[in-house]
Amino acid sequence: MSTYDLIVIGAGIVGAACAEQATAEGLKVAIVEPATVGGGATAAAMGHLVAMDDDPAEFALSRYSLGLWEAFAELPAAEFSRCGTLWVASNDDELARIPDKLARLTDAGVVAEAVDAAGLYELEPMLAAGLRGGLLISREAVVYPPAVARHLVDLALERGATLHRQYAFRLQPGGVVLQDGGKLHGPVLVATGCALPRLLPGLPIRARKGHLVITERYGQRVNHQLLELGYADSAHGADAASVAFNVQPRPTGQILIGSSREYDAADADVSMDMVRMMLQRSFRFLPWLRELDALRVWTGFRPVSTDGLPYLGRVPGMADTWVAAGHEGLGVTTSLGSARLLIDQLLGRPTAIDAAPYDPARVAS
Template structure:
């Protein structure tokens, strides 16, 4: 059997691409060495953020993606029915707080730049911020509210997108590693080799998150996607006392940093289940999945600066995952000029949940040869900002 598209990776980006392509009439097979949402998509916070992105191409993609999630949550509920778990889409908004004088001016300047790019970034005074979050420590120095920030339950959202893709004809092969690329006698791509045999397709899309570089390497190509470790804490259930996604201004700097050393910031929110989710950290330590106690301690300490009442909360569990880091801080979306027929949708770092739907639309339109909603060139594997990293890694 020959597919139109084989997608390597059953995380949220792969699931979203499978759904968009299947709905457009492509014959799609998704293959993963594990299970749906078995990697990064089940080890993150489910952020749908515009608040952490400065003016530029990624922000434009996030702004467009935010409009897609509003409708997708409704469509998935209608399509999958009431027996399928809710994706818990919550347009709760985000509150960014500077806890020091040194952090206040950069936060306000960042918000001003975002407003110039069309982001709704509202500077609040102390009383306004406390009206949104009454338990917030009152000694903060600046606060900005972002009503466009939202949230989903990432594992369920991934499962829902995959279920929808399968309803539209996509096939799913789990627990089957892809081992290499399949070429014809002229060297052209015609599919992949797997632990279970060959799969043929006119196009192969690598959407394997932080493992996308490893998949590309098995094809004989360099793709500088690196794993960036993040840790999170989850409290036991409590009365609902945090009403938005609340984070300190350090988070924005950590997102945009190339530093491989440990960075921690405070990102706090309540979940539909009554727990409080507390992140986050960033650290480049390869695929080391051991518990990072120093990271968790740093996260907890910063969380208490925002919400002192959490000192009395019990931590129910901790978990961590790997974010797909790109050295130029843009996801790679499009066809690889080094091997026609090979496509990429990877490198979203901590924004993959939010950007998945917009990425899928871009991939669909490019594969159909149609104009894309946003300019696809800045995300191309052939972009100038990526070339030096390909050369360094080669």
Template sequence: MTTSTDITLIGGGIIGLLTARKFYNAGATVTVIDKGLLGKESSWAGGGILLPLYPWRQNQAITLLVKQSLGLYPALASQLSEETGIDPEWNPCGLLITQNPDITAATDWCNHNKITFEEAENMLDGLGTMAVHPLWLPHIAQIRNPRLIKSLKQDLLQKGVRLIENCQLSAINLDNNRVNSIATSIGNLLINELIITAGAWTSELLKQFFPTIRDNSPQISPVKGQMLLFAAKPDTLRTIVLDGDHYLIPRLDGNILAGSTVEGDTFDKSTTPEAKNQISAFALKLLPALKDYPLVKHWAGIRPGTQNGVPYIDRHPEINNLSINAGHFRNGLAMAPASAQLIADLILGRPTSVDPEPYRLNRLV
């Protein structure tokens, strides 16, 4: 049986990797296991916009984590770039939202949360949209999520965090309401503290290995999203554009992401011609300049959907050394640094910087 570390995480997406980093920085030894390759699910597949779509329409609990994360990302990206040589490309390129019929709610939210905004009627040249009270949020950033995952993985390896990929879980062994070990395809691992950070697979994992604790198990459902990538030239588009239910995201190298669909209750990551045609038609209508550039990639990811999009970040009320940090739906990247901070504070018994109540598991009861 393998010698234990202080913290073991099941799930190595952005939530798991940043949680691991937070515990390492607090002096803990850490192991992260994943059923596949680290960060290759929704963390890799998403767009990397560091703000929820229409945040004034979202639950306040999402805003609390996003606001804290906005303040943490610049230093995080700088540290990772310096220490690993892999730049996550945190880019404060701004966000243009073309259609805001609820403009009063939008500006009230921005004012309350100290998010700079401007009217954007003069920013619509070259865009094919029917604008409604367009808003420009000049300081909103994006991050290139595949590069963020690569840099985090390299950072944790350099720190000596144990990262185990392609590791299948076969049993979780309990004794007196504590997890004492887990059985995996690489052998048994002793457990001190176990954190489930398995995204859309969290509920399935808990149902399989903790069948008697369903009253306090998070309700997380898979939600597929499909996206496209156009190989454009730099400065073809300089800012993120949110238009209705879809968006365009320009990377620093000129590539432009277009997304996305919202397809509920499926773990099937296959792409469909219907989604490709829908997203492509949107992208070419919104930015006609894309007609000069090839569509080079089409992929899908599985988001961890929850009621109102609010994640579960809590110690389990029945299993003494079990915690959950999962269920961030479309906003895992935007909420990740603060989510990692919150679960670390709860487990280490430190004061929390946000009220933990909205993220409790027993909100289900």
């Protein structure tokens, strides 16, 4: 039996960040991941680094994480692009939301600027006519999540971590049993996303399917990450299926198109009905997207906790067992902050932000 200071199960971007942070602290780490590093929910993420302000705890974690992402600005593999975020108001009701959103952001130290209709079209001349205004957050960025996950795992391996290409068959007191019967001994961190209930059935997770479309390379036609101001209604809604306008310029000259959300989807197959709904939503804001060719359409499942906040901390009733999962669409943004929060707790140190809202004890059965 091999003994470690921490056994990280799952190498999506959250698990990878936890492993990297643990090795940076000098811990002896094992990573258990049978599939492609960053190949699950991480590969189905748009990679938007965004301060979501609809929930105070979500806002605190995303703001904390955004500061940590600055270390990746010069990493070529990350495809870090500070394109900024432009929230678009399509009607007067959405325009009326801007002052409150702007106040929340600026009160927290986020640099943001309201723009009227004329300013909106100066920033994005190719938007559809008739939009009412927007909110610009110029310092926000996008990254390529699977490459970042691989980079984080590589850093951990360079510091002496070991990668076990097996399933974690079950947890046991003091460690984990692998698929081949081998045992790893030490504190365990479960970061398996939608598969979390297999090892930790007391922590409910609901899988939410999403579709993404990426175009061929057309050069720069969009300058900012674009979202409709009603995006949060879709993101946090309870509807079985929903779509929202979310378009992102990639440094490659491609355009990444989201976003869709489906609960209770039975498989990972592409649903052309859902893709059509998503594209029609995008065409309302960018009609010329109809002229472009899609290179790829794919899906993934994002893990949603019972209350929309991730589980970050010690698992109640289980000795030396920790969890980092349930981030849904904010896993990329909050991965680095989640890892710091988790490892600080593991080491018994004060955390940079209040960890109580993410304590899995709030829902554990």
